[in-house]
Amino acid sequence: GIQVEQSPPDLILQEGANSTLRCNFSDSVNNLQWFHQNPWGQLINLFYIPSGTKQNGRLSATTVATERYSLLYISSSQTTDSGVYFCAVEETSGSRLTFGEGTQLTVNP
């Protein structure tokens, strides 16, 4: 099956800093989604982004499908951004989402 690798595994920031999270995948995909799991365990869909660039407030994402990677940018980070960020992809041959192991982000005040 498809492999999804996220980096870095852990990231600690001071409030106000910017960061870039990366997701590499090993095969062609139908779609790619970024999720944020907050400290209470709730999973929030951030972006549905099989290709191109999208922005939502302080967050933006870019997927380069031909090179099999996606980037999630967080600008002017806030303590509420803390949690785990997951990248998930759907293979062209399937219907399931395969999740990466996540990036654990801690934003300190």
Add this chain to the structure above:
Amino acid sequence: GAGVSQSPSNKVTEKGKDVELRCDPISGHTALYWYRQSLGQGLEFLIYFQGNSAPDKSGLPSDRFSAERTGGSVSTLTIQRTQQEDSAVYLCASSLVRTQPQHFGDGTRLSIL
């Protein structure tokens, strides 16, 4: 409701008992998914429903696990003869159709004693 609803939110049971977990998707969403998240781990796909049928049930870890969906809406995941390794958070997601963003419920935290 506005979001995906799961019940119960927590379930503690003894090894060997059967459990049923319920998922009520967002109204109008035809695609429904079950995932499992063990402590500190990523999400593991279990099963996908399109309407009432399950085109992909390849993620179910053993024949003790089964799921159904009736009326194209509510789904139940049943685990028979529970084992300690079944302890995890079971998450349900729905999407308008398969190729659209998935929206998750808050999960059921299952603990097997």
